[in-house]
Amino acid sequence: MFWFRQGLCFLPAFLVVWSSCTFIVSYIIALFRGDVDIIFPYISDTGANPPESCIFGLMTFISSCAGIATIYARYKFVEKLTEQSSLVKPCLNKATLWFGFAACFGMCIVATFQETxxxxxxxxxxxxxxxSGVVYIILQTVISYQAFPYDSSIFVCRFRLFFAVVATAAFFPTAICAYFVQQTTLHRHTYDKDYPYHIASAVCEWIVAFSxxxxxxxxxxxxxxxxxxVRTEYED
Structure with missing residues (x-):
């Protein structure tokens, strides 16, 4: 049996591959059309103008749907794993689920409403x-450690902790530096006063996304x- 047909591993596999392609494909199209600069545009810049905006919107929406399915499957897995123990509190698992759904909803908004x-x-x-995405992976990291060794290996727990720390650390300069950026055009110049803030914010945004x-x-x-x-019940 092929590895991607084992259990539900096709869900996160599809989410990872499709989301990566969403960012990369729209960036390549926007770059070849001359709509963005080659040096670290914002992710949303690569999907601001048609036709890449149409591709970016569609692919991002599909990514959010795949994210919802993956997040829900993870929630049910943790629920089943800990139903006979108190390793993970149900309220923590449920809160993590809703933060994940909120992140996917934010993706839908980004896909639907272009920044320009x-x-x-x-x-x-x-x-x-x-x-919501940062909070989600932080809480999932906590769950992984609480459910160890029944959930994942210690290597996986540490791997999740690493990317949770990276995403959290990169989020703050993303938001703070973006506040000082006067976004008037998709093309930036080194002599712009806010150029250093733009570069710092854009680089950290890509880091958070790929984290x-x-x-x-x-x-x-x-x-x-x-x-x-899925169990179907018929009621008279």
Missing amino acids: AVTIVHDLGALVFFV FICFFLTYIHDFKIFKLQ
């Missing part, structure tokens, strides 16, 4: 995505060992 069209709504969606992707990469091995089943 409805800036305030787009920025609000990005804030919800990053804040999320690397975090979900750790789910692949865990998802091999369980499946979800």
